[in-house]
């Protein structure tokens with residue numbers, strides 16, 4: 138069906154170097170790195186190029202050179218390229234999902250779902266290309282015409298994290314290309330496989346030379362080169378707070394547009410009147426699925442007194458039944474942690490929680506499975522307080538803590554007592570409390586009787602406070618970042 142299958146098989150051979158794509162050509166890196174399966178560290182998925190500074194600069198130069206023509210390209214051409222990308226992703230959902238689960242460690246079902254999401258995002262933005270429109274507004278000066286239009290920004294540097302290896306690249310690359318920008322894409326070092334496969338699809342879908350460039354490599358080499366190059370007009374970044382601050386500082390220095398999505402410490406409130414089953418499922422999904430490695434994970438479970446003990450008991454029972462094993466095994470509920478350094482971080486926070494006096498009600502121990510991988514029993518802390526480090530700092534693993542509160546008012550205050558503000562959830566059957574929470578939760582996204590993680594792709598995604606900076610991502614709101622507004626006055 139797609140000419141790609143052949144090429145994919147050839148390139149998935151671990152002996153074959155997966156190259157970067159710069160200025161219309163596939164190019165070897167200065168060095169290469171093995172992509173390792175976190176479910177089975179003896180399984181090497183492939184070898185992936187790491188670009189040099191010079192190669193990153195070449196990619197930026199190629200994008201710059203391609204911009205004048207691409208920014209004036211017809212909407213039909215852009216629509217067709219994005220639609221082709223969407224349909225190939227969809228057709229290869231299972232195969233690409235397998236690759237994603239193998240390199241990142243989320244379960245096969247989650248990984249296939251993520252790939253499907255990437256396809257839907259390209260499909261959405263293929264449609265958006267055809268809906269581009271401006272405004273014609275009456276002038277205050279008689280005879281003058283005023284027109285407000287959106288134009289592409291230029292060269293967009295895209296820097297992505299490892300936890301959503303195809304969906305996050307998709308929700309940045311698709312709008313960038315849709316609105317007529319050129320792209321230099323730097324995926325996370327840990328998950329080059331999905332990024333490479335997506336790039337291969339984009340290239341074969343017909344992106345003209347220089348319009349789309351893939352530069353896999355180190356943040357300190359490729360990423361920093363992008364931050365320091367004047368020819369990059371905008372940077373969209375998802376990753377840690379520490380790196381986000383560097384991106385912001387560099388972008389201010391260069392007076393360029395930027396958008397940051399960083400951490401979360403998302404609360405999920407459970408009130409006495411909640412449906413217990415719904416609350417437990419929201420907690421299991423929100424806190425532990427995808428191994429807790431989601432910036433929207435519910436890491437703080439804030440529970441009122443009347444339901445507290447029942448909730449903790451039911452959640453603990455549910456956790457005991459979860460299968461933690463190889464991501465590719467269909468019986469698995471929770472895959473491994475992504476790598477040793479993330480596992481070390483999770484373990485160190487489990488130690489911190491114990492030292493702070495929290496009660497480790499369940500889990501937290503390292504698990505051995507038939508294959509050598511980074512397996513961790515999901516951990517639940519109870520009797521925790523808002524000032525504990527485990528309730529203030531993002532752990533980014535399968536670790537959640539329960540805070541016992543007296544009533545809704547205290548729950549809301551605790552929910553907002555955090556430097557972050559990405560997603561915020563409440564489980565309740567009270568319309569009054571649900572409505573009050575929707576209005577008063579200090580977060581970019583609010584979920585009522587739904588997990589804090591798990592969003593739609595056609596509506597805005599993003600947070601407040603320390604979680605995000607700049608315009609929202611996804612849906613029609615993406616135009617805010619990927620275009621610049623022009624106001625034109627004409628006296629005919």
Ligand code: ADP
Nearest residue numbers: 297298324325355356357360361375376377380
């Ligand atoms: P995480 O802890 O989730 O890996 P990081 O912020 O370290 O988060 O990484 C997110 C992305 O930022 C990755 O693609 C990484 O390579 C990149 N990155 C890391 N350091 C820098 C840097 N100094 N400049 C630009 N990009 C960087």
